[in-house]
Amino acid sequence: MSKYYFREEDDELCSTLPSHYDYMRENGLKELTVFEAKRELDSGYFFCTEHYQSGMVGEGCGKMCEDYKPRNGKNGRCKFSNHTYECTDVVKILTLHNESL
Secondary structure, three states, X not given: OOOOEEOOOOOOOEEOHHHHHHHHHHOOOOEEEEEXXXXXXXXXXXXXXXXXXXXXXXXXXXXXXXOOOEOOOOOOOEOOEEOOEEEEEXXXXXXXXXXXX
16 A cells, blocks of 8 residues: 655645656755655545545445546445545655756
8 A cells, every 4th residue: 555645735736756756857956854644534525536526435436426436346435435544653754866957
């Protein structure tokens, strides 16, 4: 399972380290501080990876969404439904070495 990181403590979206390195290259950054994300358990919310939105479990998602695709191919949780995460105090400093920006 991949670890996720927030770019800033108050960010709403977190992503994997390769995504953060891509962001650094795209924005000409040699160093970036990220904060480790921790999965929220029983939050009552989900994050849709198709529409990049969060919502309450059981509301606004499901058969009423035109992009709804059940994981088992029949019914139930959508394949785009993901966990929600919260920021921790664990800091990691990313650096790009000897790469052309």
